[in-house]
Amino acid sequence: MGLKNSYLINLLETVKKRNRGESEFIQAVTEVIETLEPVIERRPDFVKAGVLERLVEPERQIIFRVPWVDDNGNVQVNRGFRVQYNSAIGPYKGGLRLHPSVYLGIIKFLGFEQVFKNSLTTLPMGGGKGGSDFDPKGKSDGEIMRFCQSFMTELYRHIGPDCDVPAGDIGTGAREIGYMFGQYKRLANEFTGVLTGKGIAFGGSLARTEATGYGLCYFTREMLKANGKSFEGSTVVISGSGNVAIYAAQKATEMGAKVVSLSDSNGYIYDSNGIDIELVKQLKEVERKRIKEYVITHPDAVYTEGCSGIWTIPCDIALPCATQNEIDRASAEILVKNGCFAVSEGANMPSTPEAIEVYLKNGILYGPAKAANAGGVAVSGLEMSQNSARLSWTFQEVDNRLNDIMVGIFKSCDAAAKEYGMEGNYMAGANIAGFLRVAEAMKAQGCV
Ligand code: NDP
Numbered sequence: 001m002g003l004k005n006s007y008l009i010n011l012l013e014t015v016k017k018r019n020r021g022e023s024e025f026i027q028a029v030t031e032v033i034e035t036l037e038p039v040i041e042r043r044p045d046f047v048k049a050g051v052l053e054r055l056v057e058p059e060r061q062i063i064f065r066v067p068w069v070d071d072n073g074n075v076q077v078n079r080g081f082r083v084q085y086n087s088a089i090g091p092y093k094g095g096l097r098l099h100p101s102v103y104l105g106i107i108k109f110l111g112f113e114q115v116f117k118n119s120l121t122t123l124p125m126g127g128g129k130g131g132s133d134f135d136p137k138g139k140s141d142g143e144i145m146r147f148c149q150s151f152m153t154e155l156y157r158h159i160g161p162d163c164d165v166p167a168g169d170i171g172t173g174a175r176e177i178g179y180m181f182g183q184y185k186r187l188a189n190e191f192t193g194v195l196t197g198k199g200i201a202f203g204g205s206l207a208r209t210e211a212t213g214y215g216l217c218y219f220t221r222e223m224l225k226a227n228g229k230s231f232e233g234s235t236v237v238i239s240g241s242g243n244v245a246i247y248a249a250q251k252a253t254e255m256g257a258k259v260v261s262l263s264d265s266n267g268y269i270y271d272s273n274g275i276d277i278e279l280v281k282q283l284k285e286v287e288r289k290r291i292k293e294y295v296i297t298h299p300d301a302v303y304t305e306g307c308s309g310i311w312t313i314p315c316d317i318a319l320p321c322a323t324q325n326e327i328d329r330a331s332a333e334i335l336v337k338n339g340c341f342a343v344s345e346g347a348n349m350p351s352t353p354e355a356i357e358v359y360l361k362n363g364i365l366y367g368p369a370k371a372a373n374a375g376g377v378a379v380s381g382l383e384m385s386q387n388s389a390r391l392s393w394t395f396q397e398v399d400n401r402l403n404d405i406m407v408g409i410f411k412s413c414d415a416a417a418k419e420y421g422m423e424g425n426y427m428a429g430a431n432i433a434g435f436l437r438v439a440e441a442m443k444a445q446g447c448v
């Protein structure tokens with residue numbers, strides 16, 4: 001995009017110098033800073049209060065050793081992280097990612113994004129993120145438990161229901177949250193809503209499992225509607241086959257779309273009849289198998305090795321729900337060529353800056369992650385409310401609130417984009433609307 005404002009140019013230079021080698025963090029910060037240019041020009045009070053200098057630096061970063069013993073009796077050592085990014089509007093809140101690619105730069109980018117995402121939900125949650133380079137693939141239940149207990153043995157002293165409330169992300173689902181919650185409870189000797197995504201039997205919220213995927217479809221429905229389009233009769237490509245992808249596929253199908261593909265980090269399946277979601281749930285949630293197993297019971301479907309090929313499947317709507325930077329310029333250009341009219345992000349930062357440029361130049365409706373996937377953390381916020389009140393709402397009640405929150409997020413993005421002269425640019429709208437609430441709170445609380 002190219003910045004003109006010299007204050008922002010200098011700020012970005014400092015960020016690059018100070019966070020050398022953390023390419024994902026620099027990418028996330030650059031995108032936000034670029035879209036904030038018109039806000040900064042209108043709001044010198046934020047510049048004077050040093051809001052931006054403070055926003056590009058996490059409040060606290062915790063890095064720790066996670067030793068555990070594998071099934072063969074060998075000691076294994078992983079690295080644990082918790083970045084408590086910003087607490088201007090509420091306790092730190094955000095997921096824990098367990099994946100071998102995890103390092104500080106990934107956790108910082110996710111924490112930074114979380115600040116604006118949580119602000120968009122309108123609930124009182126600050127931003128944080130954590131995780132480890134632990135690889136849950138191929139580990140036994142016992143190994144997962146021992147890892148989670150060791151991880152929490154250090155983390156527990158840094159978190160709390162009014163301080164920092166972690167949740168799931170890649171590699172962290174209900175099983176891992178259960179083990180972590182058990183260990184927290186034992187160490188702190190208190191039963192509190194310190195984690196979200198808990199089992200329903202011990203304080204979890206109904207509809208949290210579905211929330212990110214459902215919320216993605218609610219947001220996307222609003223974006224499509226505002227532009228004279230809908231899911232009805234459309235062909236949808238979804239990447240990933242984890243928590244977000246599965247429930248996005250389910251809701252998109254319910255809304256009248258045909259979802260023709262899903263993937264994992266090894267390859268993708270194409271089923272022209274529409275994906276059999278119950279089978280995917282059985283394979284991924286119960287049996288923890290690879291997506292290629294799908295074609296055993298659906299011989300009409302095709303499995304292809306490799307990830308990026310999924311974007312060559314002709315579709316109307318693409319919902320990337322796997323991981324960061326999974327759509328690059330070349331994939332975005334193929335989507336355009338094949339007539340795709342909307343890309344809406346279930347994953348965090350799945351599109352490279354070059355891919356986003358292709359969407360915006362070609363008039364593709366683009367639903368940015370921090371708005372489109374905010375449904376997960378929104379229902380986490382509702383889980384916190386239910387825990388504090390010591391009661392639980394019905395599935396329908398939570399789902400209705402989720403729907404209202406996602407409708408509200410779309411409206412805020414749309415309105416902010418219009419107000420700042422970028423109508424239809426929901427990325428700019430999301431960044432601006434998310435920023436304004438946090439910036440007002442930071443300014444009001446003084447230089448802290
Ligand atoms: P899961 O662990 O349930 O699923 C992740 C899926 O993405 C798996 O199919 C996985 O395949 C695939 N994947 C992971 N890494 C890669 C990679 N490097 N290349 C290709 N595929 C990959 O995670 P979630 O569904 O929870 O998370 C998916 C995305 O959604 C992430 O970006 C996450 O940050 C984001 N998100 C999640 C929320 C939540 O509530 N869970 C909320 C908001 C955003 P494989 O099994 O082969 O690793």
Ligand code: 2IT
Binds near residue numbers: 166374380
């Ligand atoms: O990226 C995200 O918003 C999440 N992984 C969910 C965070 C949460 O606290 O529910």
